[in-house]
Amino acid sequence: MKLQLLLTGNELMAGDTIDSNSAMIAELITDYGWRIGKKVTVGDNLQLLENQIRSLAAECEVLIINGGLGPTVDDMTSLALAKVTGNTICEHPEALAHLTQWCEQKGFRLNASNLKQTMLPAGCDIIANTRGSAVGIRLTIGNCLVLATPGVPSELRAMMNDEIIPLLKRQFESDYVQTQRLAVFGLGESSIQEMVNAAYPDWPDDVELGFRASMPVLEVKLTTYGQHAGEKLGEWRSKIIGLIGDHLLGDMPLTIAQAVIATAKQHKLSLCTAESCTGGRIAAELTGVPGSSTVFPGGIVSYSNALKQQVLGVSESSLASEGAVSETVARQMALGALQVCKADLVVAVTGIAGPDGGTTEKPVGTVWMAWGSRDDLRVEKFFLPVDRGLFQTLVTALGLDLLRRHINGIPGRPELMTRRRA
Amino acid sequence: MKLQLLLTGNELMAGDTIDSNSAMIAELITDYGWRIGKKVTVGDNLQLLENQIRSLAAECEVLIINGGLGPTVDDMTSLALAKVTGNTICEHPEALAHLTQWCEQKGFRLNASNLKQTMLPAGCDIIANTRGSAVGIRLTIGNCLVLATPGVPSELRAMMNDEIIPLLKRQFESDYVQTQRLAVFGLGESSIQEMVNAAYPDWPDDVELGFRASMPVLEVKLTTYGQHAGEKLGEWRSKIIGLIGDHLLGDMPLTIAQAVIATAKQHKLSLCTAESCTGGRIAAELTGVPGSSTVFPGGIVSYSNALKQQVLGVSESSLASEGAVSETVARQMALGALQVCKADLVVAVTGIAGPDGGTTEKPVGTVWMAWGSRDDLRVEKFFLPVDRGLFQTLVTALGLDLLRRHINGIPGRPELMTRRRA
Structure with missing residues (x-):
């Protein structure tokens, strides 16, 4: 399919x-x-849009258009499609029904700007949007199936998964592609x-390794093509898991926080x-996980x-003699939190995120x-x-991973972190 | 200039x-x-590249090509340019001199892969690359100036700033552009x-309004062109600020947390x-701000x-009679935090993020x-x-904005939130 x-x-x-939408579309169809x-x-220019729709549609079987379905005057996909197909735009009853229901559900009042989103090329079909006010547009130009999709990433993803991919699967041949994402x-x-490279110089060409x-x-991706490659994929998945060892969190999509929550639940x-x-x-990452x-x-x-003193019982003398970023204070913070929160396990962090506050002895980037x-x-x-920003991201990830390792009884530390240890 | x-x-x-390179180029030239x-x-396909170079060069004055200058077999920009211009590719002496010097400087040995980067379309000029091994290519196709640039972002940025923008300024007229971002x-x-639309039906065409x-x-962007448009920009900036009113956080780039921290500092x-x-x-957003x-x-x-009981002193009876998501518990949490943290101001939130935990009386999405x-x-x-996820993002933003409004003595609530109030 082109x-x-x-x-x-x-x-x-x-x-x-x-633009991250095109990468998302590519990933979903692959x-x-x-x-x-x-x-x-192209920018929001009607003539340019028309020309591009016309020339792209003439040379492929499926044209996905992304963006330009919004409520403002610079959203012109619908109008451009109408011009190319020689139609007028008019109020589409299904689009209006969707918008009305959407506004009711969200408690918004329906305004004139929104109503623009119901003006679609005469005779087109709509593509349902479960996440937003703008429906997608489906029509054909010559032999090309044209699908206009919203620019909001969450709306696009849902529409691709729920509507467009099933539609393409019905109309076009698909390959038997199998993927494992770790x-x-x-x-x-x-x-x-x-x-x-060191362990498997014979890594097979037909098991694609990507990152x-x-x-x-880090997502590690293995891909095979063809209906009978499944066994091969399983075999090489095992081999690469052997190399990744205790750095493996699980199958994607998975955040470290999800892995920690799942492990903690399992071990009660x-x-x-x-x-x-x-x-x-760290708390925000954990509470981002449902349940x-x-x-x-x-x-x-x-x-x-x-x-630190008032709630966690860190001692004034430790703060004075060793400073807030120290082994003793980290320990006291941890013990204090365990007592106050009445939890089985804790992670406590104290460090210097910068840009200020570093010293020769404790430079920015130090964390206990x-x-x-x-x-x-x-x-x-x-x-x-x-x-x-990156310091806070990495320390958060490290803190969560140390909890995961502790619960699972994994003795090591993440390789990237120990290489960097002060 | 097209x-x-x-x-x-x-x-x-x-x-x-x-792709972040095209955004970088756009930003640098704007x-x-x-x-x-x-x-x-397009992908690394010689025929596709040739076709695109030919058709794009035919319809503009400047064509910037990005990528495909590397040492591997799938880097084909040079070859495609040679084919389109009807030339062969041959070793370019300046490119070879650059590469030789580059390798010496870095302590690399010059290998066959690298040498491929010196094979350029006969008769072309090079564009200096101070950051990498691949020089850029400059040639003309018909009336179009074609500039081939490296895909590595740091190399591209340097080449744009040091070579390409000065070159374009010599050859083409440039405008005087001013932008305000709120x-x-x-x-x-x-x-x-x-x-x-309602307040200013006469909004001038030459003050571009973007979002x-x-x-x-939400970023609101005003742009004017021409050396004498500065006054006009100031005038319309004031007018739109009048409409935005207390929803204005300040000039971009700015997060709500930055606005809150700045306001709190100002008021001590x-x-x-x-x-x-x-x-x-909310805490993580605040502590994301340096200082x-x-x-x-x-x-x-x-x-x-x-x-909630142990640290914040929320009463057991309120929890039992009104539930954790209630006016009384929100108030008790706030008062408890003020006491424990010894701060002047507080924001306390208790709600139902879902997907589970909602009831008819307190559906998912309710927050005190x-x-x-x-x-x-x-x-x-x-x-x-x-x-x-979006609930947590919006409630966090709302909490921060309510603090900002409180400190600044702004009586209202964010419009988006009050439209949605239960």
Whole structure:
């Protein structure tokens, strides 16, 4: 099947928005052996849109248009499609029904701008949108199936999965593509590639190995083609899992927090947090997981020394003699949180996120972490000399991973972190 | 000047890499009033590349090609340019000199793969690359200036700034472009557009109004062209600020947390948090801002009822009679946090993030928020029936914005939230 993509939006041309939608579409269709042959991006200009729709549709079987379905005057996909097909735009009853219901459900009043989203090329079909106010548009131009989709990523993803992929599967042949995606934390792409080269110089050509960094998790992807490649995929999946070892979180999609929550539930253990330099991010990651309340009673964000003393019982003398970023304070924070939150396990972090606050002895990037239970508490120093945002991301991920390792009885530390230790 | 962009790379088509280069190019040229009229992306396929170069060059004055200059077999930009111009590729002496020097400097040995990067279309000029081994290519096709650039972002940025923009400024007229970007929370794009339409039907064509949603903040962008448009820009900036009113956070780039921290610093007020359904995200947003420690001692993530009682002093009887998601509990959480954290102001949130835990009386999306000081504490219910992730994002943003409004003495609530109130 020959598929092309047309993206529209001034924000895509002006550099205001980085296009991630086309990557999402590519990823979703790749499981069926389909690929995007060419993609064209234009601003919100009716003439340009018309020309592109006309020329792209003439050279492919499926044209997916993304963007330009919104309520404002610069959203012109519907009008451009009407012009190309020689139709007028008129109120589409199904689109109006959808919009009315959508507004009722959300408690919005229906305004004139919104109503523009119901004006579609005469005779077109709609594509249901379960996540937003704008329906998609389906029509044909010559022999080309044209599908206009919304620019909001969550709406696009749902529409691709629920409507467009099933539709394409009915109309076009798909390949038998099998993919395994593993979620890995603490090993880099080049480390894994090196291990593979060393251990398996005979890695087969027909088992594609790919990587995608989705900070802080690395996705390792294995792909085979053809109905009978399943066994081969399983075999090489096992081999690469052997190399990844305890850095494997599980099958994608999976965040470290999801892995921790699942592991804690399995072992019927509750977790709590005491955070200084991560400022609540570890707790936020944990509570981002639905159902986390069964294993996470809560945590303390003790950013100030006073709060460390007041709520966590950190001693004034330790703060004075060793400083807030120290082994003793990390331990006291952990023990304090365990007592206050009445949890089985804890992770406590105190460090220097920067850009200010570093010293020669304790430079920006220094972090002490304490984790485990009252009777089995580890305390270690790590060193992550990166900018504040990335520091908080990595320390949060590290804290969660240390909990995962503790619960599972894994003795090691993530390789990336120990390589960097101060 | 009519400029178009051709991007090449299989990784861009397969969804493995998200293209940020075209946004970078757009951003760098926009200050001179130049825009990318159209961009086309294709995989590493010689025939496709040739066709696209030919058709794009025929319809513009400048064609920037990005990618395909590397040392591997799938880098084919040079070959495609040679074919289109009817030349052979041959070793370019300046490219060889650059590569030799580059390898010496880096301590690399020059290998056959690298040498491929010196094989350029006969008669072309090179564009210096100070950051990498591949030089750029400059030639003309008909009346079109064609510039081939490397795919590595840091190399591309340097080449754009040091070589290409000066070259374009010599050959083409540049405009005097001025931009104002405002950060707005709580008003949607369509609401603002409607207000503008109603208040200023005479909105001038030469003051471009644009929007960019970077959830939860909306960017409102005004652009003028020409050296004498500055006054006009100021005038219309004031007018739109008048419409946006207390929804204005400030000039971009700005997060709500940054606005809150700046406002708190200005008023010398300290802040604390008591979070249930947002699970630490409000604290994490605040501590994401460098220097937040001067106004944020910390917060309590009281996800369980036990922790609400233990640390925040929420009464057992209120929990039993009214439930954790109630006006009374929100108030008690707020007062408890103020006492424990010894802060001037607080925001406390307790709600039902879902997907489970909702009832007819308190459906998923219900949230009680308490904010302000001990002596001036407001408590209100909001209703945000969206999925868990978006709920947490919006409630976090709302909590921060209520603090900002409180400190600044702004009586209203964000419009988006009140429209949705249960």
